[in-house]
Amino acid sequence: MRIRTGTLLAPLAVLVLSACSGGATPSTSPADTATASGNYRMAEVATHNTREDCWAAVDSGVYDLTSWIDRHPGGSDKIIALCGTDATDAFNNQHSGDTKPAEQLMSFRIGTLVD
Numbered sequence: 001m002r003i004r005t006g007t008l009l010a011p012l013a014v015l016v017l018s019a020c021s022g023g024a025t026p027s028t029s030p031a032d033t034a035t036a037s038g039n040y041r042m043a044e045v046a047t048h049n050t051r052e053d054c055w056a057a058v059d060s061g062v063y064d065l066t067s068w069i070d071r072h073p074g075g076s077d078k079i080i081a082l083c084g085t086d087a088t089d090a091f092n093n094q095h096s097g098d099t100k101p102a103e104q105l106m107s108f109r110i111g112t113l114v115d
């Protein structure tokens, strides 16, 4: 009976322990690298001002819009005009309150705008 209990409990303890540590590790490192974590000044955003390398700031976020230029339903020219700029007004004037553009924008986030 004592042997049976030990045989059952030991693997269970290993399972619980590995589940705990396993849960903590992936939730920090990959999420941190996947999520935007850089801090950028407007001066840096302004250097990414071409069709091939297009960043823009919207409110306190910095976004890499390069891949969106040729996919924007409203036309590539609208996005090209934003490259290297603070696009807060342009974005909000056109898309304020619209779920789809806001969600799309979030997917391009690379960091936070700092002073």
Ligand code: HEM
Binding pocket: 065, 072, 073, 074, 075, 078, 079, 082, 087, 090, 091, 094, 095, 100, 101, 102, 104, 105
């Ligand atoms: C980073 C900035 C922007 C993002 C992420 C974005 C995203 C989007 C998305 C997702 C749609 C499709 C909406 C839907 O299907 O319901 C859309 C449509 C549109 N966008 Fe933008 N947009 C941006 C900036 C702009 C700007 C600055 C303008 C105008 C100056 C603009 C003008 C339009 C127009 C006119 C449409 C409608 C196209 C149509 O229905 O044929 N967008 N945008």
